[in-house]
Amino acid sequence: MPITANILVKKKSKQLKWHRKHLLGLRELSAEEIGYILDTAVGFEQVSTRSVKKAPPLRGKVVVNLFFEDSTRTRNSFALAANRLSADIIEFTKKTSSVSKGETLLDTARNLEAMGIDIVVVRHNAGGASRFLSRNVNACVVNAGDGFCEHPTQGLLDVYTIRKIKGTLEGLKIAIVGDVAHSRVARSDMWAMTKLGAEVTFVGPPTLMPAQAERLPVKVSYCLDEVIEKVDVINMLRIQFERLGGNPFPSIREYSHYFGLTAERMKRAKGNILVMHPGPINRGLEIESEVADGRNSVILEQVTNGLAVRMAVLFLVNQAAAQRVD
């Protein structure tokens, strides 16, 4: 990051004090709070590049990865982030736990808490699961994806990646394309991007748009070809077949034809457009391999930045808990 940008960042976020011991969603955060997390993450990037890839701020703390849904990137990223901050980490997955014997979310969490955990990172298929947990346990709660609601650390790493390359989100035009209806990433992105001053357009077939999209702070388009030329950033979403009900589009081929990011379509995009994808990618469906691996793609940078962002989040919620007077 250029030195001048760094100085500006420092001045802007000096007054803010972080007081949240939970990170449940980006909707409730102010632009300043989002900026503060991003600024903090900048300081964590270098921990991963030096000779000892570990720092001590969470030494003696225990983080639980409480995942009721499958995940590769998010779970491993949180685990590595916790490790790099010197915390101990407990891995919990639904399949190998007592949940398969009928234990509820709350009982599972309370039992883990009885072992003396400090931070719960939770992913659950029910919207609001992390908020429910935050009201019922003493530990810090970090939402790693709840239903169709939010996936705040993904939203943060997306805006972090954009800010790092473009300098700011102010005035950028961003398209979020595909299965918006089932995407918590789209929602967290929308909150973070619009709060930071970008203009967001949801693009996809009407059947994959969220209900009452007109009440959200976004534009809606059903035609990717109308949007592709105008945007600075395009975020491609995976079709979440596991959540689809009915037939939202006639065939995969037809969907790809109208909403896939092909090399052909990319020719009409701005030369410096950023191509993003939260993963996992279905190559050839929503994005062609040539584009996913092309020079505009920042898909792997997103993953790298996710680590710094998650370190920042774990650090901040733990700080808020440690310095709370109650």
Added chain:
Amino acid sequence: MKVILDSRQIERIVEDLAARIVSDVPAGSDIATIGVRSRGEVLAQRLSSRLAEKLGKDVPCGTLDITLYRDDLNSPQGAGQPQVRTTEIGFDIDGKVIILVDDVLHTGRSTRAAMDALIDLGRPMAVKLAVLVDRLGRELPIQADYAGYMCDAAADKLVQVRFVEPDGKDEVVIE
């Protein structure tokens, strides 16, 4: 508020620190300065250019953020909420004589944190501590190799170093 050092005195002290470091460090050793954020950063830059003049070669300068290494991070009595910033050291510290630079040496806790942070970056040949103001009140067995000014301010006072770059003026005051 009492001014204990003005800009001319600060200039002389920096000059003197540089002279002592040059006479002390074995000839031919690879020397670099690393300043502790944020006032140590400015002092390290000044020291670095003085050392470069005297030695007739480049003396690289870096900045160390010690937030992640502080010992009061998890204590409710901690000094509020420190912001994590970046460590910017654009050279390899292995095998170098590192002059660790801070504005005020007081309890010694920042220096302890800085040494731990430094060791995670590599293995310097030696680490020496240079400070502008050496103040009574050590809580750890740490001392400066090069101290500019000794100060016996009472425990409840604040010794503040100000530099032109961030503060508009060079001075050291007791508040």
